[in-house]
Amino acid sequence: MSENVTLAAGRAEVTVDPGNGCRLAGLRIDGVELLRQGPRYGAFPMVPWCGRIALGRFRDGGETHQMPINSAPHAIHGTGRDVAWRTARVDDRSAAFTYDLADPWPYSGRVTQLVELTEESLTLTMGVETYDDSFPAQAGWHPWFLRNLGVGKDVEIGFQPSWQEERGDDHLPTGRRIDPRPGPWDDCFGMPDGVDVTLTWPGALELKVTSRAEWVVVYDEQTEAVCVEPQSGPPNGLNTHPRLVTPIDPLEIATTWTWRSLGLA
Incomplete structure (x- = not known):
């Protein structure tokens, strides 16, 4: 099933590719690939947390939990990208995938990702539900969009966030909200009316990333690709902005990518 x-x-x-963290291994428009290729790239779900957890530790009530350090000295991007998911359903234009939360995550539950494609858009929906105790969690996506599609100029990133989370030397938000600064970025931004970011490859394609979530991380410090990451909370949010998943209140998040040709065809 993988x-x-x-x-x-x-x-x-x-x-x-459900066997490799249920990541999007490719997104092609008119035969042109939009995502950076390779087993670590594409576009992967971040779950049950997004970005970095400070020193890999988070508190839930009186308990402190330690996650594996995979971006020293922090834990980064969740565990869902490192496991095989199960294909639950497939039809011509949509597919659903699931996996059960397990060690090293200390709580039981299930994660579901729904992928829905139309001629002009892709919608990704993720849900996190608990089988037992309530727990804090986050969910989001980490797409690696190619900086250049091989047609036209490099991508341009357009968005108007309400604030930027000030980033400390440890790459974690300090807790201060500042006016947005020019890039390059590896930063989290607040968009309380919903994520709305436009990627434009001049002369080729325009792609808009939207979500009802109010947090987005933009990363454009590499030459090959740029990342626009809608997510349910900021980096280190399990500690600073915990959102509890309960038996009657699962965590749900969705993002839609809509495109139009600027001469790609």
């Missing part, structure tokens, strides 16, 4: 799943709609095609 074989790749490919969906197609008109000139769009998306491939999901």
Whole structure:
């Protein structure tokens, strides 16, 4: 059940690799790949947390939990990208995938990702539910969009956040909100009316990333790709902005990517 799943709609095609963290292994418009290729790239779900946890530790009530340090000295991007997911359902334009939370995450529960493709858009929906105790969690996505599509100029990033989370020397938010600063970025921004970021490859394609979530991390410090990451809370949010998943209140988040050609065809 871990074989790749490919969906197609008109000139769009998306491939999901459930065996490698249920990441999008490819997104092609008119045969042109938009995502950086490789087993660590594509676009992967971040769950049950997003970004870094300070020193890999978070508190839940009176308990402190230690996550594996995979970006010293912190834990980063959750555990969902490191496990195989199960393909639950596939049709021509949509597919659903699940996996059960397990060690090193200290709580039981289930994560679901739904992928829905149309000719002009891709919608990703993720849910986190508990089987037992309530627990803090986050969810989001980490896409690696190619800086250059091989057609036209490098990508331009357009957005108007209400604030930027000040980043400390440890790459974690300090707790201060500041006026947005020019890039390059590896920073978290607040968009209380919902994430709305436009990627424009001049002469090729425009792609808009939207979400009802109010947090987005933008990372453009590498030459090959840029990342626009809608997520349910800021980095280190398990400690600073905990959102409890309860038996009657699962965590749900969605993002839609909508595109239009600027001469790609």
